Amino acid sequence: MLEDLKRRLYLFIPAIVAVLLHNAIHESVHHLAARLWGEGVLEFRFLTNGWGTSQVIYATPVAERVGPQWLAIAWSPAVVTVLIGYAIYLNWRRWWSHRRWANLLLWYGGLVFLCLDPLYFGILSLVVGGTDVDAVAAVGWSPWPVRLVALAILAGNARLMVRWWKEARARSERGGQPEAQL
Numbered sequence: 001m002l003e004d005l006k007r008r009l010y011l012f013i014p015a016i017v018a019v020l021l022h023n024a025i026h027e028s029v030h031h032l033a034a035r036l037w038g039e040g041v042l043e044f045r046f047l048t049n050g051w052g053t054s055q056v057i058y059a060t061p062v063a064e065r066v067g068p069q070w071l072a073i074a075w076s077p078a079v080v081t082v083l084i085g086y087a088i089y090l091n092w093r094r095w096w097s098h099r100r101w102a103n104l105l106l107w108y109g110g111l112v113f114l115c116l117d118p119l120y121f122g123i124l125s126l127v128v129g130g131t132d133v134d135a136v137a138a139v140g141w142s143p144w145p146v147r148l149v150a151l152a153i154l155a156g157n158a159r160l161m162v163r164w165w166k167e168a169r170a171r172s173e174r175g176g177q178p179e180a181q182l
Contacts, residue, residue, distance in 0.1 A: 014105035018112040022081055026117070027054040029077035034058055037069040062131070065138045074135030078117035082153070085113030089160055096171070103168065110164065114157040121150030 027044065034041050040059030058065075058073075088095075088110040097103055125133040125147070133143045133150075 010101065011104065014101060015108040015112075017105060018108040019116075021109070022112045022116055023054050025084070026077040026081050027056055029080045030056040030073065033073045033076045037073055039069070039073060065135070068139055070135045070138035074132045078121060078132065081113050081117050082157070085110055085115075085157065088113060089164065092164060092168075096168075107164065107168065111161050114161060115154060118150045118154035118157060122147050122154050123151070 024046070027046065031041055031044055034056065041056055042059055043055075043057040045055045045057065088106065092106055092110060095106055097106075121133050125143075133146055136143050136146055
């Protein structure tokens with residue numbers, strides 16, 4: 001039983017590290033974008049909003065947020081984190097290690113950075129609320145096209161992750177380095 005617990009922790013700790021890193025980067029980009037657009041930030045809450053996520057509290061109430069700067073403030077974290085995910089995916093063969101834990105962290109990092117924000121924009125925002133998605137109200141747009149684009153990105157990124165998982169699994173069975181990118 002203790003060995004099973006150790007194995008599970010061995011698998012889940014890299015996932016938790018990836019999620020925490022994503023969360024810190026995502027919310028920091030919200031904060032930075034707000035500052036760059038001259039929006040006051042009242043508070044930065046890290047992992048304290050009840051869902052285990054973080055939140056940036058802006059000086060302007062939601063009902064008064066008008067203008068395209070709110071799209072930049074709301075959406076730039078998703079763009080940045082997904083781009084980081086693509087960088088991880090494109091370089092994973094170069095960064096692959098003989099250390100299993102490092103490879104798990106790399107894979108979970110790719111998964112979280114590529115898929116978490118598109119999942120939130122496309123599906124989770126309907127369930128838990130979508131202030132990032134609903135920023136389209138600041139320019140008078142509907143959130144549905146944004147959700148559809150996010151779902152398409154999620155589907156494409158999920159395919160990349162399945163491909164990576166299959167290739168990494170075959171690589172570990174061969175005991176060698178990953179093959180050159182197709």
